[in-house]
Amino acid sequence: MLTRTEVERLAAAANALRPDWPLQSLCTFLVRDHAHRAYRDVAVALTWVATDPKTQTPKRMNELGPWWQAVAGTETSSGRYTPCDIEGDAHRSYPKGRCGACRADELAADDHTPTPAPAPIPAAYAGGANLVRQAAGLPIKEHA
Numbered sequence: 635m636l637t638r639t640e641v642e643r644l645a646a647a648a649n650a651l652r653p654d655w656p657l658q659s660l661c662t663f664l665v666r667d668h669a670h671r672a673y674r675d676v677a678v679a680l681t682w683v684a685t686d687p688k689t690q691t692p693k694r695m696n697e698l699g700p701w702w703q704a705v706a707g708t709e710t711s712s713g714r715y716t717p718c719d720i721e722g723d724a725h726r727s728y729p730k731g732r733c734g735a736c737r738a739d740e741l742a743a744d745d746h747t748p749t750p751a752p753a754p755i756p757a758a759y760a761g762g763a764n765l766v767r768q769a770a771g772l773p774i775k776e777h778a
């Protein structure tokens with residue numbers, strides 16, 4: 635999720651790389667289409683798109699192009715992420731420490747015990763009931 639400051643910095647960087655792309659248009663584009671992404675991911679993809687001679691406008695970033703593969707390569711300096719330690723294709727396709735399959739296993743292992751309801755607060759209920767009686771012009775009850 636991009637902050638306003640991050641959007642402005644990314645727009646300034648892209649504007650430095652491509653002075654023909656107006657700063658305000660870049661801000662608008664980034665907020666509208668990429669605000670949900672991580673700062674670094676947008677920085678990598680935007681730089682890739684901005685420095686490619688075939689690029690006409692920053693909107694090219696919205697296509698499923700090799701710039702998103704460049705983003706995937708940011709997991710480690712080797713260009714590939716370290717996969718989850720657990721055996722199985724479902725786990726090995728997720729990065730270690732952020733494994734969707736591990737999270738799914740955790741959720742499946744949940745015992746489904748419902749969260750206990752909070753203990754009733756008779757005084758609060760009586761007070762609330764009396765407010766309703768008062769509003770309706772009915773006599774107020776003193777006992778809880």
Ligand SMILES: [Zn+2]
Binds near residue numbers: 718726733736
């Ligand atoms: Zn896993």
